[in-house]
Amino acid sequence: MPKHDVAIVGIGQTKFRSKRRDVNIPEMIYEAVKAALDDANLEIKDIDALLIGNMDHFEGINFSELWTGIDACGFYLKPVVKIATGGTTGSSLGISGYYNIASGIYDKVLVVGWEKLNEGGATTGIITAFDPVWERPSLAGALGPLALMANIYASKYGIERSMEASADVVVKNRSNAANNEFAHLQMPNITTDFVMSSQMISYPLRLHDCCPQSEGACAVIYANENEAKKITDNPAWFKGVSTAHYYTFGCDDIMYNLPTATIASKKIYKKVGIKDPIKDLDVAEIYEPTSWAELAWTEALGFCDFGKGHTLLDEGISKMGGEMPVNPSGGVLSTNPIGATALVRFAEAAIQIMGRGGKRQVPDAEVAMGMGFGGSLWTELCILGKDPKPVR
Amino acid sequence: MVRQKGEFQIRWKTDLPYRWAIGKLAVKYFEELKKRKIMGSKCPKCGKMYMPPRGVCADCFVEMTVDDMVELSRKGTLMGFTVVNYPFVDPNTGAMRPFPYGYVICQLDGADTYLMHFCDEIDHTKFKIGQRVEAVFCDELPKDHESYRPELKGDIYDIPFIRLLKDEEV
Numbered sequence: 211m212p213k214h215d216v217a218i219v220g221i222g223q224t225k226f227r228s229k230r231r232d233v234n235i236p237e238m239i240y241e242a243v244k245a246a247l248d249d250a251n252l253e254i255k256d257i258d259a260l261l262i263g264n265m266d267h268f269e270g271i272n273f274s275e276l277w278t279g280i281d282a283c284g285f286y287l288k289p290v291v292k293i294a295t296g297g298t299t300g301s302s303l304g305i306s307g308y309y310n311i312a313s314g315i316y317d318k319v320l321v322v323g324w325e326k327l328n329e330g331g332a333t334t335g336i337i338t339a340f341d342p343v344w345e346r347p348s349l350a351g352a353l354g355p356l357a358l359m360a361n362i363y364a365s366k367y368g369i370e371r372s373m374e375a376s377a378d379v380v381v382k383n384r385s386n387a388a389n390n391e392f393a394h395l396q397m398p399n400i401t402t403d404f405v406m407s408s409q410m411i412s413y414p415l416r417l418h419d420c421c422p423q424s425e426g427a428c429a430v431i432y433a434n435e436n437e438a439k440k441i442t443d444n445p446a447w448f449k450g451v452s453t454a455h456y457y458t459f460g461c462d463d464i465m466y467n468l469p470t471a472t473i474a475s476k477k478i479y480k481k482v483g484i485k486d487p488i489k490d491l492d493v494a495e496i497y498e499p500t501s502w503a504e505l506a507w508t509e510a511l512g513f514c515d516f517g518k519g520h521t522l523l524d525e526g527i528s529k530m531g532g533e534m535p536v537n538p539s540g541g542v543l544s545t546n547p548i549g550a551t552a553l554v555r556f557a558e559a560a561i562q563i564m565g566r567g568g569k570r571q572v573p574d575a576e577v578a579m580g581m582g583f584g585g586s587l588w589t590e591l592c593i594l595g596k597d598p599k600p601v602r
Numbered sequence: 603m604v605r606q607k608g609e610f611q612i613r614w615k616t617d618l619p620y621r622w623a624i625g626k627l628a629v630k631y632f633e634e635l636k637k638r639k640i641m642g643s644k645c646p647k648c649g650k651m652y653m654p655p656r657g658v659c660a661d662c663f664v665e666m667t668v669d670d671m672v673e674l675s676r677k678g679t680l681m682g683f684t685v686v687n688y689p690f691v692d693p694n695t696g697a698m699r700p701f702p703y704g705y706v707i708c709q710l711d712g713a714d715t716y717l718m719h720f721c722d723e724i725d726h727t728k729f730k731i732g733q734r735v736e737a738v739f740c741d742e743l744p745k746d747h748e749s750y751r752p753e754l755k756g757d758i759y760d761i762p763f764i765r766l767l768k769d770e771e772v
Binding site for chain 1: 682
């Protein structure tokens with residue numbers, strides 16, 4: 211059992227862009243860390259420990275926390291832990307931050323996720339994460355397997371309907387991104403025709419069905435109940451976290467419907483007392499690497515029945531103004547600095563609870579979900595709220 | 603002053619060689635592959651058949667050895683497909699991987715897990731999930747085929763790709 215309640219009390223993000231050639235890695239990270247400290251009105255001396263993460267092989271720099279942690283985050287003579295779990299790096303960081311506070315080890319921790327993808331190659335880097343004998347020769351990074359999964363989804367539920375629904379996902383998320391000053395791809399006037407006529411990248415995925423490669427950092431400050439009330443009247447409290455990691459090989463299962471999302475969400479709904487996620491959650495920030503993935507992931511998370519992902523869009527449920535908006539920030543289809551991406555989901559969920567979303571704010575948001583996806587199709591979840599108590 | 607493209611950046615392009623031990627079961631797999639046999643590994647506890655073969659059954663946390671390896675069919679069923687049509691550097695070679703290329707996930711007859719591999723078809727309209735497929739050996743190809751090799755060497759390219767079987771071949 212947790213010994214302490216845990217809250218997010220400060221958030222800093224850089225503006226995510228395809229290239230940040232004006233800064234090096236520590237300079238970029240410092241921007242987010244400074245913003246988070248200013249947000250919480252704290253100084254670096256107030257923070258007990260640092261959790262930092264990215265995927266080394268994207269930039270080709272191993273053990274970068276050696277200098278990014280000490281210099282950019284100010285952790286001279288303090289504990290620094292590096293976490294790297296693929297796409298879930300940010301959510302593993304976010305959940306570890308929760309554990310570090312809930313266990314009573316620390317009172318305040320700084321959690322930082324970052325990536326500078328334009329300095330290497332994302333697809334090349336992802337391939338190096340997989341088994342050198344069996345998987346690397348034919349693997350095409352993440353998009354090849356995600357395209358396989360999209361075709362399996364389409365074979366079960368119909369290609370025409372799925373293609374239209376996936377284009378609706380892109381329009382929703384990229385136009386939401388236009389309300390988020392930090393988002394990378396902001397497209398307020400995007401249309402489904404524009405998406406469905408873009409270049410075929412890996413059938414059935416077109417260019418605009420896929421997430422971009424972004425550069426940037428996200429820093430989040432966690433505190434226990436005693437410290438949180440000294441920092442802010444309006445923190446975002448953790449109601450629970452949940453993790454499900456699957457087989458090591460991508461080909462051990464067909465996995466088009468992300469079984470880990472079903473397993474992890476059932477666990478957290480039970481813990482937090484959620485019976486109907488659409489009614490009990492006010493907003494969700496999910497990790498959708500492709501448009502098709504949002505259809506499949508929302509089904510796997512229990513937001514609708516399997517094969518009915520399109521109804522969330524058709525009925526306006528997942529759009530801004532709907533019953534439970536999904537990805538008001540623009541989501542991963544708009545912004546993907548891989549090591550930061552899942553932490554941004556947690557941070558954006560917290561921003562909604564704190565009521566600080568500006569043009570992307572969901573009115574009266576009281577319960578929000580954040581999701582990380584990655585590794586070998588892993589899922590990690592948090593549910594945040596105005597208080598740390600279960601929903602019921 | 604106009605800054606030239608690439609100025610104030612460090613570019614790093616160099617070979618980074620690695621040598622990986624492939625594991626006891628993979629050694630056996632490639633030895634048998636040279637004899638035109640495709641071997642999976644069967645969990646002695648739950649009976650799950652892994653193809654590619656694996657040292658440990660994740661479900662049972664039980665070790666599988668070369669004695670648990672069983673020959674499988676070269677034929678199977680197509681579970682999913684795509685045609686990769688984007689450029690990227692292949693970390694195995696340091697060069698751009700040629701594209702477009704067919705990429706499939708299939709289940710060999712008798713296996714419980716799936717194999718992801720190249721496919722020689724690059725027209726996405728030709729794939730039908732659930733159709734029959736076959737592993738192709740490099741020495742069976744026409745001599746002018748880019749993947750042809752006169753003999754099996756005991757590496758992944760002994761089976762350069764999966765082929766879609768036409769109805770009349772099934």
